[in-house]
Amino acid sequence: GGTREYLYEVAANTLVAVVSGLNLLGPVPANGTQPNGGGVDAMFMAGLADRIVEENVGFNRAWGLALELYKRYEARIVSPDPGKPFWELYDAKKIAPRKEWLETINETIREIAQNI
Secondary structure (H helix, E strand, O other): OOOHHHHHHHHHHHHHHHHHOOOOOOOOHHHHOOOOOOHHHHHHHHHHHHHHHHOOOOHHHHHHHHHHHHHHHHHHOOOOOOOOOHHHHEEOOOOEEOHHHHHHHHHHHHHHHOOO
16 A cells, blocks of 8 residues: 555456456555555445446446556556555554545545546
């Protein structure tokens, strides 16, 4: 977690999975190789899935949106930014996302919501 590219990838996967009737699996930052995950990214995925269903997004529209999102992180696929560890993204005492990560998530939600 911790990068906008990560959220774009989660969103692209969510779009295609929901309209294809697939199970939402993930998100798993850094392919599970580092402690970079937290609950808010799963909430991001679930909220987006709800929005896709509520807006009755069809397969062709979802596929087009997923391709647009893919363009935003395509260049980083070979050498992705691993993001930040949990303790840099979350306040461990409050078990809540830190302001910077929450702002990135909310900005990305608004950006994606405008296109659904």
